[in-house]
Amino acid sequence: MNNLKAISDQNYLKNQQYRSGDNLDARIQLHRRFSTNPTIYFEWMFDQLNLQAGMQVLEVGCGTGEFWRTNLPRLPDNLRPKLLDLSAGMAAVARASVRQDTRFSFTTADAQNLPFGDRRFDVVLANYMLYHVPNIPQAVRELRRVLVPGGRLCAATNGTSHMQELRELMHRFHLQHAEVPDFVGRYGLKNAPSILRSSFEHVNVIPFNNTLFVTETQPLIDYIHSMVGLWNFPPDAELDLVKWVEFEIQTKGGFTIHISSGVVLAW
Incomplete structure (x- = not known):
């Protein structure tokens, strides 16, 4: 599969990248554990x-x-959020994440064809997902x-410079496909x-600037593995990459990754 198309291929997203919550959770945990900004991003959002x-x-x-x-503890009274995902596996993970809280309801559907009537909701969230939709204007x-x-x-x-150091690291070890998925080119802060x-x-557009200072090797490797189908990560390349990251951590205390992200509000 052309990995430029993978980022919006619905079968790939449902059956591989987001079949379960493991890949997304690996990425969330890297941010959660190694963020240097004392403000918790989802609380700020x-x-x-x-x-x-x-x-x-x-x-x-x-x-x-994860947002919910x-x-x-901060949800207003009488709020009944409806959570929707393309992947049934992901929706099940979300249900478990909020500890089966009965205020939430869950369904699976395509953002290009929402199963709701007109003028139904006061607030709609669609975070870090529009770049996955085949027809963004329709969504x-x-x-x-x-x-x-x-x-x-x-x-x-995200912005164009998001995690630039990680992309440079992938390039250094020739772990990127010839055609790199352009998430922010499809839908980014700019x-x-x-x-x-x-x-x-x-x-x-409200930016949230942050830096990760990664002091452990394995969470970074887990993040890279989570991009299955988008990045090329042959087993023989992992050893060299691990050695480089471990040396960076030993000599500099950690590996710095700049974050360019933010909220886009529309009304």
């Missing part, structure tokens, strides 16, 4: 949403449910359709406003 009691809330592409697990129209007038979309993504303004009048 929650603060941008201004969720109120009684609001109708939908998350499209809920992943492992992080903010469970954006669907997100707009299910929002009430004045409702707000949160569609977080082009998000032009993409979303086709359906929304207002778009606001």
